[in-house]
Amino acid sequence: MFRKTRWGAVFLAPVLTVATLAATPAHAVEAAYERVLNGTFDSVKTPWWSSGSTPSTVDLGRLCADVPGGTVNPWDSMIGQNDIPLEAGQPYTLRFTASATRDVSIHAVLQLPAAPFTTTLNKTAAVTTTPKTFQFTGTSATADLHAQLSFQQGGAAEPFTLCLDDVSLTGGAIPPGGGRDFGSPVRTNQYGYAVHGPKRASVVDSSAEPMRWRLLDASGAVVKTGRTHVQGTDAASGDQVHIADFSSVRTPGTGYTLVAGDATSYPFAIADNPYTALRKDALGYFYDVRSGTPIEAQYAGDAYARPAGHVGVAPNKGDTDVPCLPGTCDYSLDVRGGWYDAGDQGKYVVNGALAAWQLMDSYERSRAEGDTAGLRDGLLSIPENHNGVPDVLDESRWETEFLLSMQVPAGEPLAGMVHHKVHDLAWTALPTRPDKDSQPRYLHAPSTAATLNLAAAGAQCARVWARYDAAFARTCLTAAETAWKAALAHPDVYAPGSDSVGGGAYADTDVSDEFSWAATELYATTHDRAYLSRIDTGLTPAGFSWRDTGALADLTVVRLPGRFPARLVAAARERVLAVADGFVRDERTQGYPNPSLPADGAYAWGSNSVTANNAMVIATAYDLTRRSAYRSAVLESLDYLLGRNALNQSFVTGYGTRFSHNQHNRIWAHQIDPKLPGPPPGSLAGGPDSALQDPVAQQNLVGCAPATCYIDDIYSYSTNEIAINWNSALAWVASFAADSAR
Ligand code: 9MR
Numbered sequence: 049m050f051r052k053t054r055w056g057a058v059f060l061a062p063v064l065t066v067a068t069l070a071a072t073p074a075h076a077v078e079a080a081y082e083r084v085l086n087g088t089f090d091s092v093k094t095p096w097w098s099s100g101s102t103p104s105t106v107d108l109g110r111l112c113a114d115v116p117g118g119t120v121n122p123w124d125s126m127i128g129q130n131d132i133p134l135e136a137g138q139p140y141t142l143r144f145t146a147s148a149t150r151d152v153s154i155h156a157v158l159q160l161p162a163a164p165f166t167t168t169l170n171k172t173a174a175v176t177t178t179p180k181t182f183q184f185t186g187t188s189a190t191a192d193l194h195a196q197l198s199f200q201q202g203g204a205a206e207p208f209t210l211c212l213d214d215v216s217l218t219g220g221a222i223p224p225g226g227g228r229d230f231g232s233p234v235r236t237n238q239y240g241y242a243v244h245g246p247k248r249a250s251v252v253d254s255s256a257e258p259m260r261w262r263l264l265d266a267s268g269a270v271v272k273t274g275r276t277h278v279q280g281t282d283a284a285s286g287d288q289v290h291i292a293d294f295s296s297v298r299t300p301g302t303g304y305t306l307v308a309g310d311a312t313s314y315p316f317a318i319a320d321n322p323y324t325a326l327r328k329d330a331l332g333y334f335y336d337v338r339s340g341t342p343i344e345a346q347y348a349g350d351a352y353a354r355p356a357g358h359v360g361v362a363p364n365k366g367d368t369d370v371p372c373l374p375g376t377c378d379y380s381l382d383v384r385g386g387w388y389d390a391g392d393q394g395k396y397v398v399n400g401a402l403a404a405w406q407l408m409d410s411y412e413r414s415r416a417e418g419d420t421a422g423l424r425d426g427l428l429s430i431p432e433n434h435n436g437v438p439d440v441l442d443e444s445r446w447e448t449e450f451l452l453s454m455q456v457p458a459g460e461p462l463a464g465m466v467h468h469k470v471h472d473l474a475w476t477a478l479p480t481r482p483d484k485d486s487q488p489r490y491l492h493a494p495s496t497a498a499t500l501n502l503a504a505a506g507a508q509c510a511r512v513w514a515r516y517d518a519a520f521a522r523t524c525l526t527a528a529e530t531a532w533k534a535a536l537a538h539p540d541v542y543a544p545g546s547d548s549v550g551g552g553a554y555a556d557t558d559v560s561d562e563f564s565w566a567a568t569e570l571y572a573t574t575h576d577r578a579y580l581s582r583i584d585t586g587l588t589p590a591g592f593s594w595r596d597t598g599a600l601a602d603l604t605v606v607r608l609p610g611r612f613p614a615r616l617v618a619a620a621r622e623r624v625l626a627v628a629d630g631f632v633r634d635e636r637t638q639g640y641p642n643p644s645l646p647a648d649g650a651y652a653w654g655s656n657s658v659t660a661n662n663a664m665v666i667a668t669a670y671d672l673t674r675r676s677a678y679r680s681a682v683l684e685s686l687d688y689l690l691g692r693n694a695l696n697q698s699f700v701t702g703y704g705t706r707f708s709h710n711q712h713n714r715i716w717a718h719q720i721d722p723k724l725p726g727p728p729p730g731s732l733a734g735g736p737d738s739a740l741q742d743p744v745a746q747q748n749l750v751g752c753a754p755a756t757c758y759i760d761d762i763y764s765y766s767t768n769e770i771a772i773n774w775n776s777a778l779a780w781v782a783s784f785a786a787d788s789a790r
Pocket of ligand 1: 390391392394551552553554652653765769770771782
């Protein structure tokens with residue numbers, strides 16, 4: 049129990065470097081818990097790295113490195129692994145086998161990789177041409193999830209080759225993946241419930257009988273009592289869950305708590321409309337991630353102000369004149385602007401178009417539903433908030449103009465196609481402010497997927513801008529129609545999945561869904577019947593994502609029923625309601641209100657965006673029917689994102705008591721450098737990913753139940769990144785919620 053609490057403190061601490069943590073346990077034990085990943089080099093090298101001067105490869109099940117001669121310090125040539133979890137006061141044993149092309153002396157070092165460089169072990173090993181096994185021990189003076197194990201062999205006059213195998217570091221008292229503490233078993237929306245909305249909590253308790261609960265106001269007075277409904281075992285988390293329902297309480301206030309058994313929830317509010325701030329912040333995120341313009345304090349606040357990124361001012365090398373990757377084309381393009389995709393500063397057409405579409409769709413929804421607040425010029429704190437145009441459109445335009453700039457110019461072999469992406473040659477370190485990025489950036493080859501994404505978002509742009517800026521609308525339509533024709537001429541140009549150095553791949557080898565979505569947007573805008581026969585996808589229980597866009601056809605058809613043939617509208621409507629019903633069922637049958645229940649039980653990278661996108665589908669069903677159960681289900685999806693989940697974690701920065709604040713990001717890297725801010729309020733974390741796709745997840749989440757495979761750590765990019773297509777989903781749902789709570 050003692051250990052659990054200590055680790056819980058590590059997990060909760062705002063900065064995971066917690067040298068100040070509790071004293072050495074009385075009885076330190078040496079456990080056999082393995083603390084390095086892939087120490088046997090059976091096939092791949094990750095997560096091992098080596099210095100730029102020291103190329104290394106996996107060779108016959110060993111890691112071999114070419115060590116240069118003529119360096120000065122041991123650390124001038126290193127092989128290493130980061131994110132080693134260490135516990136204070138625990139002994140650790142390092143074992144490894146090493147050989148070299150001649151007799152050399154190397155250092156084996158286990159320490160923190162940044163000041164104060166607290167060292168657990170620094171030993172010299174005399175390596176010979178015959179493989180030899182070494183064993184060293186040391187005791188950690190600090191608890192930290194990000195220690196570094198390195199082999200340092202710089203300082204030799206002549207070059208040599210060093211090979212390592214069977215690297216093992218054992219020790220620590222907490223089993224890998226163990227010792228996490230999610231706090232109170234009473235899980236609520238930690239931020240706020242709507243006066244006229246559902247108010248439910250999930251309570252983890254092993255009992256099979258209903259439990260008594262009490263709702264207290266801020267003064268501690270009992271407002272309401274009741275008994276839980278026993279929901280049963282929640283498959284995604286393994287939790288035995290009860291539901292407490294206090295929906296009938298309609299008195300606004302802050303500081304409410306729910307007590308069940310001897311446990312108390314975090315405090316929360318009941319408010320007329322708790323979603324207006326969320327709408328503003330979730331949309332406001334996009335200004336903060338704009339590229340190509342200074343982010344001004346008067347709009348973003350002092351903490352988030354920064355110089356323009358990637359405008360060709362040293363040390364930046366782009367994005368004003370960006371060449372193609374060698375061998376792919378011989379021109380360069382001005383692709384400044386747009387939004388940075390996520391924790392990285394790449395700009396990807398497929399993802400950007402989806403995010404821009406979702407913002408423009410939010411605008412189209414507001415217009416269709418008479419949501420005047422959503423249409424406000426002045427809704428957001430952005431430079432365009434007094435230009436007579438709804439701010440949500442202004443923000444989407446920032447991205448759309450970038451998307452247009454990615455189109456291959458007339459006269460070139462693939463004219464009209466769209467470059468898949470632009471990003472750095474190599475991954476930059478965390479933190480790197482955009483204006484300080486010195487990496488060369490390249491345009492990557494055009495793809496059919498990117499081309500059709502521009503066709504879709506461009507056609508939508510033409511529609512929504514027609515009343516505000518006819519010239520821009522025409523530009524968008526021309527680009528969209530040109531893109532469509534280019535995609536017909538080049539229907540199977542796929543971005544390779546292997547292209548993921550310095551940026552994400554966003555690979556997709558089935559673009560039939562993109563054809564259908566683009567045809568839908570183009571038909572809605574032009575009424576040209578040629579597009580009609582190409583609309584052949586609809587919503588399925590799989591929902592939609594940057595890769596699977598077929599469902600967006602149905603969402604656009606039901607959004608704009610007057611623009612489509614009645615039979616198409618009827619079929620789309622039927623599918624939307626059927627799929628929404630399934631999502632509502634999925635939400636209701638789980639212990640926590642997640643409208644996503646994957647058939648295989650796995651939570652995917654960015655699972656919170658699946659939650660939000662499915663909520664968007666349910667919200668669309670509400671708009672079609674006005675059935676209150678749909679609205680309730682959407683609001684409960686927000687409860688899930690705001691803390692009513694297996695982790696007792698609000699995934700939205702600034703919302704709730706225990707909220708995500710260390711999302712993977714190169715600008716707001718407060719966890720690494722306390723002088724930097726954390727992500728701005730309204731930033732949505734990717735959320736649980738049960739595939740454990742980064743070393744921090746692999747070290748700390750071993751054996752996690754799918755819904756708990758999440759860690760609020762900046763290096764866990766697979767569970768805790770932020771991304772434009774995730775925030776656009778949150779912004780859409782928050783906007784719906786704010787509107788429907790009127
Ligand atoms: O959101 C993407 C997710 O669906 C993929 O599984 C994952 C791995 O390919 O990539 C995610 O997108 C990332 C992109 O490749 C690079 N920028 C950050 C994105 C969010 O993590």
